[in-house]
Amino acid sequence: MVAQADAAVFRPVRTGNPFEETVERLLQAIKLGVVGPGERLPAERDLAARLNVSRVTLREAIHALTEAGYVESRRGRYGGTFVNEQLPAPRRTPARKLARDLGAGLDDALILRAVLETGAAEAAADRRLSRAERDHLQRCLDENAAASLADYRRLDSRLHLAIAELTGSPSLLSCTADVRMRLNELLDAIPLLERNIEHSNDQHAAIVAAILSGDAASARQAMQEHLSGTAALLRAFLA
Structure with a gap:
């Protein structure tokens, strides 16, 4: 990740729809290549602070993206949330x-x-x-x-x-x-x-x-x- 692009997508969400906008920010980072396949998202505490959302909201958003096939969580010393090597194919609107x-x-x-x-x-x-x-x-x-x-x-x-x-x-x-x-x-x-x-x-x-x-x-x-x-x-x- 490059610091400026990273900051551009992981900016604070607005207050009305924190879960939905957190999902939007994370997907934006993935789809625009700011965080590439196999790369790790910022640490949970840091990312929640940057997005200005609770860690509960962030975890819910990460869980949604895990179920959708975009990320996976790994435990251990080198754990965290990583972008999947194979991303879901985009849904093509006719x-x-x-x-x-x-x-x-x-x-x-x-x-x-x-x-x-x-x-x-x-x-x-x-x-x-x-x-x-x-x-x-x-x-x-x-x-x-x-x-x-x-x-x-x-x-x-x-x-x-x-x-x-x-x-x-x-x-x-x-x-x-x-x-x-x-x-x-x-x-x-x-x-x-x-x-x-x-x-x-x-x-x-x-x-x-x-x-x-x-x-x-x-x-x-x-x-x-x-x-x-x-x-x-x-x-x-x-x-």
């Missing part, structure tokens, strides 16, 4: 039903994503990055490029979050994580196309190269082109 339910939500999600992520790419390229930050971004790129179809969505999300992390803005990172969850619900309703994945990987490489070279204008343009391709596919299948 594209036509999702399109009917969305209404104007598709354009809303795509516009918000475009504003956030093109700005994030530009801001990341403008920053003077540390060696650790540069290595982390390159590692996320390499892992995404080598991902299987089953892991592609999670590692793609992780790469986009890594770019948002590099802006140094926790608020932007939190917003990016939230809109990415909305986007993944849409993407799960359409097929993964190998040609599109190849094209996306090339675009990812161009975005990362621009960020690492400090070329803010090129980073913004490369991200815009990438997001436009995703938007075109979504509109083709859903609009």
